[in-house]
Amino acid sequence: MSDTPKIKLATVWLGGCSGCHMSLLDLDEWLFELAAHVDLVYSPIADIKVFPEGVDLALVEGAIASDEHLEIIHAVRRNSKLLVSLGDCAVTGNVTALRNPLGEIGLTLQQIYVDHGDPRGIIPAEAGIVPVLLDKVVPIHAVVAVDYFLPGCPPPAPRIRALLESLLAGQPPVAEGAGMLRFG
Amino acid sequence: MAAKTLKINGTMISAREGESILEAARDSGVSIPTLCHIDGLSDVGACRLCLVDIGGRLRPACTTAVAEGMDIQTNTERLKAYRRQIVELLFAERGHVCAVCVASGHCELQDLAVALGMDHVRYDYLAPICAVDISHDRFGIDHNRCVLCTRCVRACDEIEGVHTWDVSGRGTSARLISDLNQPWGEAESCTTCGKCLLACPTGALFRRGSTVAEMEHAPSRIALIVESRRVRG
Secondary structure (H helix, E strand, O other): OOOOOOEEEEEEEOEOOOHHHHHHHOOOOHHHHHHOOEEEEEEOOEEOOOOOOOEEEEEEEOEEEEHHHHHHHHHHHHHEEEEEEEOHHHHHOHHHHHHHHHOOHHHHHHHHHHHOOOOOOOOOOOOOOOOOEEEEEEOHHHOOOOOEEEOOOOOOHHHHHHHHHHHHOOOOOOOOOHHHHOOO | OOEEEEEEOOEEEEEEOOOEHHHHHHHOOOOOOOOOOOOOOOOOOOOOOOEEEEOOEEEEOOOOEOOOOOEEEOOOHHHHHHHHHHHHHHHHHOOOOHHHOOOOOOOHHHHHHHHOOOOOOOOOOOOOOOOEEOOOOOEEEEHHHOOOOOHHHHHHHHHHOOOOEEEEOOHHHOEEEEOOOEOHHHOOOOOOOOHHHHHOOOOOEEEOOOOOOOOOOOHHHHHHHHHHHHHHO
């Protein structure tokens, strides 16, 4: 791998708790090895505002829960060769989608911020600044095509490493066995 | 009892007359995935995970008796595709969220997803309203996690002899009910024996107070109880 040019890696944080990114950081010293093979061109842990063009691999954490997520995921798909759904929220909706049975988001926000707010608050809303939540949270593949799925809440670091090693070697990741597939 | 000779995955085996294909396969070391089957209880063929191919026709292995000359395939590409589809549909039908489930790590549905290579669900999640009933002193039921396998219904009926549990409604509105659809805590027939908890394959039935990954069921105890009673006579 060392002679090959670096690939452009992006990591994206949508409707999730950042646990998948914590798990990525749990790769500890292997991150040095990873850094030798990738340029991190976009990530919540790198201060880059706009998703760049020509990304080779995008790891996306979190479900699609707001209009902002929709906008970002389309840009990610447009500008990335490979898109990986990283973790249960991205793959299934998971905890982020627990609110779906409650239906229309306005009623839910009303309950949280006003009816049960202490002190009674107002529903946060500021066009262009506060993202508007969608009525229904969906997994990433419900919106754009996804190349690979990595379940887990979060996916354990060795699972992320196995995926990255396969992809850096130009191979599809192995999607079998409890080590790679277990939800939760 | 007469013996039957048949082929499973190309290998000739001999099975007892009246035995199910599932039993015969297991006796000869062939594993077939199951969900609604539980050793010690009657079979209902509900989940369809144990479908096998008998000369091109698909039959549930748990409720189909062996017959002379059967040529059975248990793991064709077609069967594997259907099984994965079934598990995906189960995940899509209710709020199965392994990350916050009492049975995570000890769940037959979660294990099946791994065994069948399910890395995502291709269907829209229905996200229905599902109640959580913790009216019982010791136990609770979260309908989000129920797969309607009816293992609890059969354990309660066939072993405890009570039949507190049953199923009401049809299709996606089918729900497990206690007594005549009373809250579990008000179901007078319930003896609080806990056999339904032993039998449950998911986190649907749980001991109150258990949190994520703490609830371990013990389906093999059901067969043990049945066998112990048989020996005792």
